[in-house]
Amino acid sequence: MHDSAFQIFVNALLANNFVLAMFLGLCPFLGVSGKLDTAFPMGVATTFVMLVASLCAYGLNLLLTAFHLEFLRLISYIVIIASAVQLVEMVLKKYSPGLFRALGIYLPLITTNCAVLGVALFQTAREYDFVQSVTFSIGGGAGFTLALVLMASVRERLQLSNVPDLAQGTALSLMLAGILSLSFMGFAGLGG
Amino acid sequence: MSTPEKSSAQKIIPIAVAGGTPSTPPASPTAAMIRTLGLVSAICGLIIVGAYQGTYDAVAANKRIATERAVFKVIPAAKSISEFVALPGGGIEPRVDAGDTALAPGVVKFFAAYDAGGKLAGIAAEGGAKGYADTVRIMFGYSPECQCVIGIGVVSMRETPGIGDKIITDRNFLANFNALDTRLKGDLSALANEVKAVKNGTKTNPWQIDAIAGATITSRAVGKAINDSAQALLPRLVPKLEILQKAQKS
Amino acid sequence: MSAPATWDEFMEGIWRQNPVFVMVLGMCPTLAVTVSGVNALSMGLATLFVLVCSCGLVSLMRNIVPKEVRIAVYIVIIATFVTVVDYLIQAISLALYDALGAFIQLIVVNCIILGRAEAHASRNPPLPAMINALGMSFGFVIGLLALGTVREILGAGTLFGVSLFGAGFQPWVIMVLPPGGFFVLGAWLLVFSWWARRKAKRGSTQNA
Numbered sequence: 001m002h003d004s005a006f007q008i009f010v011n012a013l014l015a016n017n018f019v020l021a022m023f024l025g026l027c028p029f030l031g032v033s034g035k036l037d038t039a040f041p042m043g044v045a046t047t048f049v050m051l052v053a054s055l056c057a058y059g060l061n062l063l064l065t066a067f068h069l070e071f072l073r074l075i076s077y078i079v080i081i082a083s084a085v086q087l088v089e090m091v092l093k094k095y096s097p098g099l100f101r102a103l104g105i106y107l108p109l110i111t112t113n114c115a116v117l118g119v120a121l122f123q124t125a126r127e128y129d130f131v132q133s134v135t136f137s138i139g140g141g142a143g144f145t146l147a148l149v150l151m152a153s154v155r156e157r158l159q160l161s162n163v164p165d166l167a168q169g170t171a172l173s174l175m176l177a178g179i180l181s182l183s184f185m186g187f188a189g190l191g192g
Numbered sequence: 193m194s195t196p197e198k199s200s201a202q203k204i205i206p207i208a209v210a211g212g213t214p215s216t217p218p219a220s221p222t223a224a225m226i227r228t229l230g231l232v233s234a235i236c237g238l239i240i241v242g243a244y245q246g247t248y249d250a251v252a253a254n255k256r257i258a259t260e261r262a263v264f265k266v267i268p269a270a271k272s273i274s275e276f277v278a279l280p281g282g283g284i285e286p287r288v289d290a291g292d293t294a295l296a297p298g299v300v301k302f303f304a305a306y307d308a309g310g311k312l313a314g315i316a317a318e319g320g321a322k323g324y325a326d327t328v329r330i331m332f333g334y335s336p337e338c339q340c341v342i343g344i345g346v347v348s349m350r351e352t353p354g355i356g357d358k359i360i361t362d363r364n365f366l367a368n369f370n371a372l373d374t375r376l377k378g379d380l381s382a383l384a385n386e387v388k389a390v391k392n393g394t395k396t397n398p399w400q401i402d403a404i405a406g407a408t409i410t411s412r413a414v415g416k417a418i419n420d421s422a423q424a425l426l427p428r429l430v431p432k433l434e435i436l437q438k439a440q441k442s
Numbered sequence: 443m444s445a446p447a448t449w450d451e452f453m454e455g456i457w458r459q460n461p462v463f464v465m466v467l468g469m470c471p472t473l474a475v476t477v478s479g480v481n482a483l484s485m486g487l488a489t490l491f492v493l494v495c496s497c498g499l500v501s502l503m504r505n506i507v508p509k510e511v512r513i514a515v516y517i518v519i520i521a522t523f524v525t526v527v528d529y530l531i532q533a534i535s536l537a538l539y540d541a542l543g544a545f546i547q548l549i550v551v552n553c554i555i556l557g558r559a560e561a562h563a564s565r566n567p568p569l570p571a572m573i574n575a576l577g578m579s580f581g582f583v584i585g586l587l588a589l590g591t592v593r594e595i596l597g598a599g600t601l602f603g604v605s606l607f608g609a610g611f612q613p614w615v616i617m618v619l620p621p622g623g624f625f626v627l628g629a630w631l632l633v634f635s636w637w638a639r640r641k642a643k644r645g646s647t648q649n650a
Binding site for chain 1: 466467471474514521522524528548620622623624628629632
Binding site: 221224225228229231232233235236239240243244246247250251254255258348352355 | 499503506507508510511514515518519521522523525526529530532533535536537540615619
């Protein structure tokens with residue numbers, strides 16, 4: 001592919017938004033989008049881990065391809081992502097306790113976030129080079145944050161409004177997500 | 193990072209196996225952890241390698257059938273195919289290692305298709321361009337006799353069902369590719385006319401594609417995919433056609 | 443373990459703790475691949491294979507895995523079986539493999555599987571663990587089918603590829619696009635909560 005970095009970024013951010021168009025990272029999207037205060041740090045933490053995972057996966061893929069070990073790709077990606085999350089957690093704890101307190105509780109959750117593994121798998125499948133991979137992961141992370149923040153703002157307002165009992169909870173969140181996803185479809189074709 | 197981990201795990205296995213039954217209480221937590229991780233990696237490694245080896249032939253056969261089917265669809269007269277690459281310098285050569293290995297930059301992969309009598313029936317190549325939702329990847333068949341595209345098939349796309357995916361089914365659209373003009377310039381450096389999709393109903397030249405009404409972006413992606421791929425491939429390919437003619441006979 | 447208890451173990455995942463409708467777990471594959479009945483069924487069966495195999499292996503190893511590294515061990519085991527399933531599907535049908543895309547490999551991070559391994563398989567002998575996993579997977583398959591068939595019928599007018607309404611049907615395309623996934627799952631959850639509430643109401647009037 002000859003997509004420019006800008007195209008990839010806009011695509012991952014809007015037209016093919018990770019959450020609303022590709023259904024990646026729905027668990028935290030539905031779980032942590034109740035309040036704006038938690039949604040934003042969660043999004044930033046995930047973006048950071050996605051970037052780290054993307055870098056690791058890029059290097060690892062070079063290694064695996066060189067030794068013709070493609071069948072070990074999935075298992076080594078998941079191991080390296082889990083280790084990367086642990087490492088990030090330890091480094092933060094040691095050097096930036098404040099940031100650790102803000103993001104710490106989300107980090108373990110991120111290991112099983114499909115969006116993180118999704119970045120690694122998609123960049124491999126699309127044969128992105130180094131710059132493309134980095135832009136893709138940052139764009140994807142920014143898209144994830146955007147979806148989370150939008151959802152949280154809508155849900156905060158809904159707390160004050162009258163919702164039928166039956167539709168409370170997850171059903172309401174899903175309907176909202178559907179409407180958000182519908183509006184994001186308007187971005188299709190952008191950055192082409 | 194993972195590869196050294198794997199190899200160290202492999203070294204530990206004999207110890208783990210020789211170190212008595214698994215239910216023996218661990219001597220020290222660290223040793224137990226490493227032993228367990230080694231054991232698990234060994235078991236998992238065995239399972240993965242077994243599955244990979246066991247399915248290798250079936251997967252390869254499936255992939256070959258899928259490619260053949262796609263090529264036969266765009267070149268109806270074809271009965272057998274062989275895979276070639278066009279090198280950046282201008283030469284063409286048979287592709288020997290037809291695995292999943294990535295192509296070097298500038299190298300274009302294509303298929304030469306032969307009819308029942310072993311005569312060159314056409315060339316098939318892939319192309320891709322950004323459509324409405326995602327990249328539209330197509331395969332097109334090129335006939336050296338008429339110097340035109342004689343058929344297309346979609347390799348992969350995520351276009352809107354019912355709108356963009358008409359490029360597979362719409363008869364009027366597909367009729368564009370019965371004889372789409374892809375002649376080269378006199379000096380063989382590029383196509384004489386750029387292949388391009390035009391708005392529905394405004395096609396006037398044989399190198400234009402009449403877009404599907406309501407799916408102009410997807411139609412345009414098909415046109416761009418053919419154009420980009422043909423511009424890259426045909427100037428290198430056309431002067432070397434005899435090589436392909438001979439390739440089947442030898 | 444007596445027969446009724448085993449049956450309970452099996453039914454728990456299908457009904458009382460249905461992973462899709464009650465626990466709302468494993469949403470990514472649920473919504474992404476359920477554009478048709480066939481895709482939903484294949485994804486469900488692939489998940490079933492991974493879930494049952496990894497729960498069996500986790501349960502076999504439950505006594506030798508130190509607490510500190512258990513999550514790592516579970517993830518490696520799950521990733522192994524996902525790789526196996528990935529190659530099996532490629533061997534069976536490339537068309538299906540393309541339709542499911544990266545979501546086969548993303549089974550690894552399906553919360554249902556890690557959740558089952560941690561909460562059930564690591565504490566029980568292999569047989570009950572696998573039966574429980576089987577029930578959970580059937581619950582998941584049912585959930586996926588409920589979404590996949592509705593979306594296929596509304597969005598394409600077909601069921602498992604067979605046309606239902608004839609050529610005159612104008613498909614409700616949005617249903618097979620991403621928003622449709624959210625809407626249909628939301629609607630199913632509404633139906634379930636309405637049904638649960640009605641049942642609860644009826645129970646209370648009977649008691650009174």
